[in-house]
Amino acid sequence: MQVRKTVVYVSADPREAARFQQQFADDLAVLPIGNATELLELCEQRLGSFEAILNAAPLNSPLGLGLIRTLKKDRQLQCPVFVLADQPVSTQARSLLLEAGVADILPLRLPRTELLTHLYLLARPAGEVVATPFAFRMSPTKRLLDVVLAGAALLCLSPLLLLVAGLIKLESRGPVLYYSHRVGTGYKVFRFWKFRSMRPDADKLLASMKNLNQYAAKAPEPGDGAVLTAATVVQLGLCESCAASGSQCQQLLIDGQGELICEKLYRDRKKAEDGAAFVKIANDPRITRIGHFIRNTSIDELPQLWNVLCGDMSIVGNRPLPLYEAEKMMTDHSAARFIAPAGLTGLWQVSKRGKGGDMSEQERIALDVEYARRYSLWEDMRIILRTIPALFQKENV
Structure with a gap:
């Protein structure tokens, strides 16, 4: 039996706390807290007895940003703090919260499964290992290669890094670097650094651009043969889609309206409704002019050499994923990609990137899993050599 996680829910509104506790x-196991003194005392007396703090208080209140700073900076609180906001958070406020040590900023009414997934990824006890059919052990040779290459690259490229930082600062307001929480090897979450290539308000524009996601699947229309009448089943024994592909319907299901539906089309429709695991927007209008250049030459990725030195990443591996992508990669097949080290470059980049062809979500997952199952030092060297021509890509993604 799985033990429930214990979390602290911070809110001055007892009704809101009761709603969350009931939901x-x-x-x-929810511990509702309504004032700052009570929370500070709880952290002193019961340190380690809860696994996360969920703060639903206004940022300018005594329970807001100032209290979070005190907990993370002055009291050195180790467990993650999530902010639950009932309104969109401005870029400036988001920066202040991340600097204060907030792990993530989530909508107040986030769906249950999404909130639990965030807690699972960011609030795991130290040393907890996700069970997988394979085990990853970083070889001393691979780690030595990472440190030597990353250290040498940072030293040699320091003039370029300073030049790019100056150009970014001149073109638009906002920080030169930014970080986001990414999921790497064994679902380990870490801070992932990049040069800023987008407008400062890029995060707020993402929700209105989901229709541009090149990984998004199109849901089958009701008239595409997904739902069958009893007469159709008796006469043909198959739906229009399966008939067009020259195959028989393997199994028929009954949907929520009591109609017969082909299982294949039902799965395709559900997948489209759930959304794609990856988000990649072609010709993204949020990218700045300098951003286009540093993306096309992959200069925006150079700050991740620091991630390599810290041990969060390797030179070669599978790209670490944002939380919203990683939470959709929990199936037995796709989760295998997290066995491999998180990398600056990998099999996916050198196989398809820059060749002008579209890549489906299934193809990308397959390449990640393939690398995870058979990577070696020699394979890494081959990928590094193939990465150089792939850097100067023509495809604007």
């Missing part, structure tokens, strides 16, 4: 009664 997650089966999943979380």
Whole structure:
């Protein structure tokens, strides 16, 4: 039996705290806190007895940003702090929260499964290992190669890094570097650094651009043969889609309206409704002029050499994923990609990137899993050599 996680829910509104406690009664042991003194005392007396803090208080209140700074900076609180916001958070406020040590900023009414996934990824006890059919062990030779290459690259490229930082600062307001939380080897979450290539308000524009996602699947229309009438099943024994592909319907299901539906088309429709695991927007209008150049030459990725030195990443591996992508990669097949080290470059980049062809989500996952199952030092060297021509890509993604 799985033990429920214990979380602290910070809110000055007792009704809101009671609502949250009732909603997650089966999943979380919730400790509601309504004032700063009570929370500070709890952290002093019961350090380690809870696994996360969920702060739903206004940022300018006594329970808001100032209290978070005190907990993370002055009291050195180790467990993650999530901010639950009922309104969109401005870029400036987001920067202040991340600097204060907030792990993530989430909508107040986030769906239950999404919130639990975030807690699972960021609030795991130290040393907890996700069970997988394979085990990853970083070889001393690979780690030595990473440190030597990353250290030498940072030293040699320091003039270029300073020049790019100056150009970014001149073109638009905002920080030169930014970080996001990414999921790497064994679902380990870390800070992932890049040069800023987008407008400062890029995050707020993403929701309105989901229709541009090149990984998004198109849901089958009701008239595409997904739903069958009893007469059609009796006469043909198959739906229009399977008939067009020259195959028989293997199994028929009954949907929520009591209609017969082909299982294949039902799965395709559900997948489209759930959304694609990856998000990649071609010709993204949020990218700045300098951003286009540093993306096309992959200069924006150079700050991740620091991630390599810190041991969060390797030179070669599978790209670490944002939380919203990683939470959709929990199946037995796709989760295998997290066995491999998180990398600056990898099999996916050198196989398809820059060749002008579209890559499906399934193809990308397959390449990641392939690398995870058979990577070696020699394979890494081959990928590094193939990465150089792939840097100067023509495809604007």
